[in-house]
Amino acid sequence: MSRRNTTGSxxxxxxxxxTGFVVIVGLSSGLMALFGxxxxxxxxxxxxxxxVVGGCLLWYLRWIVG
Numbered sequence: 831m832s833r834r835n836t837t838g839s840x841x842x843x844x845x846x847x848x849t850g851f852v853v854i855v856g857l858s859s860g861l862m863a864l865f866g867x868x869x870x871x872x873x874x875x876x877x878x879x880x881x882v883v884g885g886c887l888l889w890y891l892r893w894i895v896g
Contacts, residue, residue: 854884856878859876863875863876
């Protein structure tokens, strides 16, 4: 048996929380590159990579909880 939401859609609060989680991971990776004296390109790539990693972490968390 699954503990997932049977309606198939997340509420607006849950969607905002998930989006915020991904954005925080992306911004933190960009800030680490910025504080490490990275160029604008490096900061942008780090932020993009952080967003991808944040999305993967979110998928994994939803998979193990759901």
